[in-house]
Amino acid sequence: MRKRFGQMIRLKSEGASNYIQYHAEVWPGVLAKIKECKLENYSIYFKDNYLFAYFEYTGTDFEQDMAKMAAHEETQRWWGVVKPLMEPMENRESGEFWSTMYEIFHLD
Numbered sequence: 001m002r003k004r005f006g007q008m009i010r011l012k013s014e015g016a017s018n019y020i021q022y023h024a025e026v027w028p029g030v031l032a033k034i035k036e037c038k039l040e041n042y043s044i045y046f047k048d049n050y051l052f053a054y055f056e057y058t059g060t061d062f063e064q065d066m067a068k069m070a071a072h073e074e075t076q077r078w079w080g081v082v083k084p085l086m087e088p089m090e091n092r093e094s095g096e097f098w099s100t101m102y103e104i105f106h107l108d
Helices: 013-024 028-036 062-071 073-085
Strands: 003-011 039-047 050-057 099-101
Touching: 003 013, 013 039, 013 073, 028 039, 028 062, 028 073, 062 073
Parallel strands: none
Antiparallel strands: 003 050, 003 099, 039 050
16 A cells, blocks of 8 residues: 655744754654655655655554654654744644645646
8 A cells, every 4th residue: 555645834934944954864763763654755845934745655554653653762852853943834634733735636
């Protein structure tokens, strides 16, 4: 199974350069956990303090894999560094930090 995801969030203007720098050197344990949790083709794009993330999930239980990632100590520390640099969208769904987007077109 492969499911594609698109997400958006805003960066605080004072945090943009730090966020970009952190992502130039993502911690190895965080990268390993992302792969272990079956996320592939993960990209983050930047424009005018907005971020767009794209990734593909190849597992069978997304919620379980995301819970495993959230429980990972190094990932929690990473989020502690980068989350304060971001500002969630006002129109996000309840419980979301990044706003999930809905795919309306895809061509392989």
